[in-house]
Amino acid sequence: MxxxxxxxxxxxxxxxxxxxxxxxxxxxxxxxxxxxxxxxEHDPVTGMLNRTGLLAAHATLTDTAGPIIVVLIDLDDFKPVNDTHGHDRGDDVLAAIGARITDIAALHGGTAARLAGDEYAALLPARAGDLARVADTFVALISQPVHPTTDGEPITVTASVGLALAEATDPIDEVALRRADIAMYHAKNNGRNRHAVYEPGMAMPATERRGPRLRDRRHSDEATA
Known part of the structure; x- marks a missing residue:
């Protein structure tokens, strides 16, 4: 060579x-x-999308024609679960509830996220069907007892669920989640463990929770950073 x-x-x-x-x-x-x-883009406790992941998922819908269903889910009185059973069991409950919410959203062709603390959200295509029926599914399945993976008593929590219709191109914070948020507070104000659907002109009830939620504080901090 x-x-x-x-x-x-x-x-x-x-x-x-x-x-x-x-x-x-x-x-x-x-x-x-x-x-x-x-x-x-994911929550470490539940493995669900977090707020960043939900925003990214919503961004993929902006080219979609027609409305979407926005669901906001807030667990009722979750703090006693952590106080009574400890944060590890509390995280187990959050993960179990998150899995149920994820399954329901996937069943309807949508996606779900844990926004912060005991608050979740879901985006569903409008073809998912009647809003009340979808909401009742969330309320019913969330209220089923969560059985521990080890020894211990089952833990039952309930949720207040707000639903709203929004165009896929609507800003998710200022329009979509805001409408669902108002509806959720009406559900909570009317007895909890139930749902409410946003209607045009609906305002935040006078007994709104005091102080901003964790997700709101975090969003504000990001905006001013």
Whole structure:
């Protein structure tokens, strides 16, 4: 073999060996990047989308014609669960409730998220059917007892659910979630463990919860950062 061919063959072999050496590194970097993106858009307790993930999911709907159903779910009096059973059991309950909400949303072709604390949201296509029927499904399944994975008594929590129709192109905070939020407070104000559907002109009830929720404080902090 001539010297030029030997040099070319050596260079090719060196390139291949170099590629074999760097490929595991590239693969690890890609895996780390994918993991970082997943953590950015998901809640660590439930594995659901978080607020960032929900915003991203909503952004994919902006080209969708027609309305969507926005669901806001707030667990009723969840603090005693943590106070009585501890935060680990509380997290188990949050994860179990989150799994139910995710299943219901997926059944109707939508997506769900945990916004913060004991508050969840879901985006469903308007073809999901009658709003009251969809809401009753959320209320009924959430109120089923959560059985512990180890020893302990089942824990039962209920939820107030607000639903609203919005165009897919409507701003999610100022319109979509705001309408569902108002409806949710009406459900809570009317006895809890029930739902309410937003109607045009509906206002926040006078007995609105005092102080901003965690998700509202967090959103405000992000806006001023």
């Amino acid at each position: 001539s010297l030029p061919l030997i040099m070319i063959a050596t260079a090719v072999v060196a390139f291949i060996l170099g590629g074999l050496t760097t490929w595991p590194t590239i693969r690890r970097l890609r895996n780390r990047l994918a993991d970082a993106i997943w953590q950015l």
